[in-house]
Amino acid sequence: MAATLHDVARLAGVSIKTVSNVINDYPHIRPTTRERVEAAISELGYTPNLTARNLRSGRTGAIALAVPDLSLAYFAELAAEVIAAAEAAGVVVLVEQTGGDRDRELELLRSPRLKLTDGLIFSPLGMGQDDVAALDVAYPMVLLGERIFDGPTDHVTMRNIDAARAATEFLIAAGRRRIAVVGAHEGELIGSAALRLRGYVEALEAAGIPYDDDIVGYTTLWHRANGAETMREILARGVDFDAVFGLNDTLALGAMRVLQVEGRRVPDDVAVLGFDGLDEAEYSIPSLTTVDPGRDWIAKTAVATLLERIAGRADAEPRTLLADFQILQRESAPAVR
Amino acid sequence: MAATLHDVARLAGVSIKTVSNVINDYPHIRPTTRERVEAAISELGYTPNLTARNLRSGRTGAIALAVPDLSLAYFAELAAEVIAAAEAAGVVVLVEQTGGDRDRELELLRSPRLKLTDGLIFSPLGMGQDDVAALDVAYPMVLLGERIFDGPTDHVTMRNIDAARAATEFLIAAGRRRIAVVGAHEGELIGSAALRLRGYVEALEAAGIPYDDDIVGYTTLWHRANGAETMREILARGVDFDAVFGLNDTLALGAMRVLQVEGRRVPDDVAVLGFDGLDEAEYSIPSLTTVDPGRDWIAKTAVATLLERIAGRADAEPRTLLADFQILQRESAPAVR
DNA sequence: TTGAAAGCGCTAACAC
DNA sequence: GTGTTAGCGCTTTCAA
Numbered sequence A, B: 001m002a003a004t005l006h007d008v009a010r011l012a013g014v015s016i017k018t019v020s021n022v023i024n025d026y027p028h029i030r031p032t033t034r035e036r037v038e039a040a041i042s043e044l045g046y047t048p049n050l051t052a053r054n055l056r057s058g059r060t061g062a063i064a065l066a067v068p069d070l071s072l073a074y075f076a077e078l079a080a081e082v083i084a085a086a087e088a089a090g091v092v093v094l095v096e097q098t099g100g101d102r103d104r105e106l107e108l109l110r111s112p113r114l115k116l117t118d119g120l121i122f123s124p125l126g127m128g129q130d131d132v133a134a135l136d137v138a139y140p141m142v143l144l145g146e147r148i149f150d151g152p153t154d155h156v157t158m159r160n161i162d163a164a165r166a167a168t169e170f171l172i173a174a175g176r177r178r179i180a181v182v183g184a185h186e187g188e189l190i191g192s193a194a195l196r197l198r199g200y201v202e203a204l205e206a207a208g209i210p211y212d213d214d215i216v217g218y219t220t221l222w223h224r225a226n227g228a229e230t231m232r233e234i235l236a237r238g239v240d241f242d243a244v245f246g247l248n249d250t251l252a253l254g255a256m257r258v259l260q261v262e263g264r265r266v267p268d269d270v271a272v273l274g275f276d277g278l279d280e281a282e283y284s285i286p287s288l289t290t291v292d293p294g295r296d297w298i299a300k301t302a303v304a305t306l307l308e309r310i311a312g313r314a315d316a317e318p319r320t321l322l323a324d325f326q327i328l329q330r331e332s333a334p335a336v337r
Numbered sequence C: 001t002t003g004a005a006a007g008c009g010c011t012a013a014c015a016c
Numbered sequence D: 001g002t003g004t005t006a007g008c009g010c011t012t013t014c015a016a
Helices: A005-013 A015-025 A031-044 A048-059 A073-088 A102-110 A112-116 A131-136 A160-171 A190-205 A223-235 A249-263 A296-309 B007-011 B016-023 B031-044 B050-057 B073-088 B100-112 B112-116 B127-134 B160-173 B190-209 B222-234 B249-261 B295-310
Strands: A064-065 A093-097 A120-122 A141-144 A154-158 A180-183 A215-219 A241-246 A271-275 A289-292 A320-323 A326-328 B062-067 B092-097 B118-120 B140-146 B155-159 B179-184 B216-218 B242-248 B271-275 B290-294 B320-321 B326-328
Touching: A005 A015, A015 A031, A031 B295, A048 A131, A048 B007, A048 B050, A048 B112, A064 A073, A064 A112, A064 A296, A073 A093, A073 A249, A073 A296, A073 B073, A073 B092, A093 B073, A102 A120, A102 A131, A102 B100, A120 A296, A131 B216, A141 A296, A160 A180, A160 A190, A160 A241, A160 A271, A160 A289, A160 A326, A180 A190, A180 A223, A180 A249, A215 A223, A223 A249, A241 A249, A241 A289, A249 A271, A296 A320, A320 B016, B007 B016, B007 B031, B016 B031, B031 B295, B062 B073, B062 B112, B073 B092, B073 B249, B073 B295, B100 B118, B100 B127, B112 B118, B118 B295, B155 B295, B160 B179, B160 B190, B160 B242, B160 B271, B160 B290, B160 B326, B179 B222, B216 B222, B216 B326, B222 B249, B242 B249, B249 B271
Parallel strands: A064 A093, A064 A120, A120 A141, A141 A154, A154 A320, A180 A215, A180 A241, A241 A271, A271 A289, B062 B092, B062 B118, B118 B140, B140 B155, B155 B320, B179 B216, B179 B242, B242 B271, B271 B290
Antiparallel strands: A093 B092, A289 A326, B290 B326
């Protein structure tokens, strides 16, 4: 059985309050008393029972992070950054996977398991604008992603439209005119896919290039296999194109593989550009030009914002915080053709 | 303020014990009483305070998973599987990153933050056999990996030597004789690198092929950049080789990129084989032949074993559980040259 | 079948 | 400076 405050107090010949004072660095303690207590603590190998402390204080020192799936590289890298930022603040992270399923996301928001934490960083994928009311929860929450806007909570996200527009403009400036898209979501109006497609369309319009649905590839999931499959579909249509904009890196990498297998030279015949700034995009063949949407900033800001809320800025208006993006120029899409 | 048992009891006109009975599905309750209590619960939106329950029961319903870094694909996929297995058992997972640093690993083992959980699944990378004593902790733990053997805890791991030997034999059977290695750790005797290298050497010896240090590439980290850099070093030596065994997939993918950039055809000139069975190995160009070391089984078994320990098999002897491996045959290393 | 009350280990008023 | 004590919200004997 682990030692308690009482055990330490008995051994040191003081009251539990004194021991508590020592542990919590209360300033006014006689040095000799402190020494006795510290000796007793190390002799017994005492560590405070955090559960008891939490019950008393109403805090747990943990936050929850809910993402669709850690085996998706984007969310793995996001989680790594969130955990690092939380650790720097002395907080641990409980990770939940929702599978991007709306029902599981809604269930999670009501789950008593969240009681183990002081707040939630939530990245939904299945919920939509209609579910905005479900976000009105009794605990501090920071929302990530682009499924829901104008919710009742702080929202940290990226400039999807602007970044996709800039990416498309980059391809146009490099002399590409027939820019295929991989990863659009059929009929979708919200979410990353829709916003990035909008940025793409805006850039085309600004350049006077007509939009052509024949070079837009639709899919549901954003796995590598989907990128490959969608690219094959576009190729099978027999249409002409000189660039591919993958709506994320994973799709772009899958598409790039198919292009090469089918004998297209990248970037000579077809330039390829992704979105997410994944580590692995730097090591594909050719290396992938991509948009870094500011994921690291998003992770740090989400943690900082959540901890502020937990610390008591409960009354303040919900804020939306937008990350800066940048294009990471690599081999798959050079600036000049 | 959230409702408590007392609030519910008062509203339902019963004692808190009765409410507690209802919540915990205690069988002998008069139906009318149960209804009254349930009505009160839903009227108040009561959910039990898990912290209080934990303090009482001594359990938290959470386990910790400590890995080097979630941005390493192997650990991200492992974490995804651990979290899924834990969720199926009704347990949540707190994820810690150690950076693979020995001091941080040792510190973690003593961290009071672990008090928030019932046990730990620990995948060390910096600790070694000399640190085995540090594993003798007061809480349930399951060890992963190959840094420490014969420790005082359950150990779930893979057949590194056998699997690496089988991988090398596969290349030999395919007619390769000069098999380079990427990712060896200089002077290391324990850990994945050392064990996999041993399997490689055993296979060479069994086939009567001399070991040649000139085609063994050393590195410290197992990032993609290290695989690329190590491959460049081997190429710079001007030695001859017809295959590359990457000690993990990430290294193999980095190496394969360099080979292709330098004009070697994969697999015609050089076959490439990895280790880990990562998802992405299926979508490289060419797709990567690799060893699946049984990661999914490891994750499920680690969770199940830890939960058994937590449930009270504390006395039982520590067990070592070994996963089955298999070679996933793809394009980068065909069975026949 | 239900109630009363102790206590899990800690913090923080409040006393001395 | 240090001790006493009342809870935090729950589970669990033990009685009724």
